[in-house]
Amino acid sequence: MIAYDKTLLDNVYIDEEANRLKESGFISTEQYKSIGKQLPKLKSQNNLFIRIGFFILGCMLYSSICGFISLFGLAIMDNAYLFFIYLFAAIGFGAKEYMSKNMNYFGFGLDDAFILGAIATFLAAVGLTFEQNYNTNYLAVILVMAIVSSIAYLRYLNLSLALLACFGITGSLAYTTFEYLAIGKIILPFVMVLFSGGSYFISKKTLQNLTVPYYYNGLKLAKGFCLILFYLSGNYYVVRELNFNLSEDYFYNGVSPEIPFALFFWAFTISIPVVYLVFSLKNKDRMMLWIGFLSLCFAFFTIRIYHHILPPEIALTIGGVATFAFTYFAIKRTKHNETGITFKADRFTNPNAFANLQTLVVASQFGLKPEVKVDESPMKFGDGGFSGGGSSAEF
Numbered sequence: 181m182i183a184y185d186k187t188l189l190d191n192v193y194i195d196e197e198a199n200r201l202k203e204s205g206f207i208s209t210e211q212y213k214s215i216g217k218q219l220p221k222l223k224s225q226n227n228l229f230i231r232i233g234f235f236i237l238g239c240m241l242y243s244s245i246c247g248f249i250s251l252f253g254l255a256i257m258d259n260a261y262l263f264f265i266y267l268f269a270a271i272g273f274g275a276k277e278y279m280s281k282n283m284n285y286f287g288f289g290l291d292d293a294f295i296l297g298a299i300a301t302f303l304a305a306v307g308l309t310f311e312q313n314y315n316t317n318y319l320a321v322i323l324v325m326a327i328v329s330s331i332a333y334l335r336y337l338n339l340s341l342a343l344l345a346c347f348g349i350t351g352s353l354a355y356t357t358f359e360y361l362a363i364g365k366i367i368l369p370f371v372m373v374l375f376s377g378g379s380y381f382i383s384k385k386t387l388q389n390l391t392v393p394y395y396y397n398g399l400k401l402a403k404g405f406c407l408i409l410f411y412l413s414g415n416y417y418v419v420r421e422l423n424f425n426l427s428e429d430y431f432y433n434g435v436s437p438e439i440p441f442a443l444f445f446w447a448f449t450i451s452i453p454v455v456y457l458v459f460s461l462k463n464k465d466r467m468m469l470w471i472g473f474l475s476l477c478f479a480f481f482t483i484r485i486y487h488h489i490l491p492p493e494i495a496l497t498i499g500g501v502a503t504f505a506f507t508y509f510a511i512k513r514t515k516h517n518e519t520g521i522t523f524k525a526d527r528f529t530n531p532n533a534f535a536n537l538q539t540l541v542v543a544s545q546f547g548l549k550p551e552v553k554v555d556e557s558p559m560k561f562g563d564g565g566f567s568g569g570g571s572s573a574e575f
Contacts, residue, residue: 272298
């Protein structure tokens with residue numbers, strides 16, 4: 181299924197692990213370079229900005245090819261524009277396949293542009309094919325996005341394709357539930373909660389049983405996506421406003437009405453961030469910890485939207501004091517722990533990052549500039565052998 185040479189692909193993951201060991205101080209730079217010279221691998225681009233540059237170049241190249249074909253093709257076949265859109269999609273898929281198998285491009289930037297452009301063009305073609313039927317049009321586009329993106333990720337291991345697949349599968353289920361079930365509008369939040377919760381446990385179980393690293397990043401992304409979707413599916417603000425936007429009263433009433441099961445959704449909104457934080461600390465799951473903090477902030481935002489208990493400045497002050505107190509006591513409690521929850525530095529993060537950040541902050545706040553060493557004068561003063569400043573009695 182995977183398009184790349186397995187040996188070269190394995191060497192990419194070995195090189196990434198060696199780089200992590202180098203950054204953490206387990207091996208030296210010379211050892212890492214020695215490992216890299218011995219491993220032939222796929223052509224990847226780890227520098228994000230260079231990869232974005234190649235992506236833009238690939239988009240220009242892909243659009244130029246499609247434009248060149250359009251100039252000659254549409255002049256011959258004036259009414260066959262839909263055929264050419266499918267042809268452009270086929271060109272994108274073919275170019276990506278050639279780059280992967282023959283040029284050994286793996287996340288280089290050029291190949292990303294062609295595969296994403298091919299999928300976008302194919303979805304446009306599908307949408308134009310079913311443009312007569314509004315409901316079928318949307319469902320066909322979302323279903324095709326889910327299927328094509330999933331297959332493309334399994335073959336090319338591109339994380340952007342995994343994200344597209346997550347959006348496509350979620351959108352397909354949500355649209356089918358809302359449009360084709362009589363009570364779809366009522367049960368949609370519960371369907372999405374069950375779907376995201378089940379998908380989270382499936383991805384987590386698959387990650388634990390994974391024996392090869394090829395799909396590790398994609399499953400990890402899907403796991404984080406499910407955590408975010410699970411919370412948003414039961415958040416009171418999201419459910420209430422989305423329910424109002426999908427109703428017929430949206431254009432006639434500017435205020436969203438109360439929703440059924442409001443107490444359940446309020447309890448869900450407040451309790452799930454706490455559950456995320458507790459289980460992330462218990463299982464040492466950094467992704468869940470960050471998502472838990474973000475969901476907690478969104479829970480406070482939701483409460484503030486509908487219940488103005490305190491003025492904003494007082495609420496922010498109390499929140500800041502509470503956060504500072506919790507952080508201070510948490511650090512004091514965990515900074516000497518050798519196991520479990522600890523505040524000690526992680527060796528797999530940059531050990532000098534925090535120190536460098538402190539230096540930059542101090543320099544920016546106080547206007548400090550690096551000390552400049554003045555070159556020494558070529559003329560030496562003192563103990564002179566003739567008359568002058570600092571001369572001795574000698575002539």
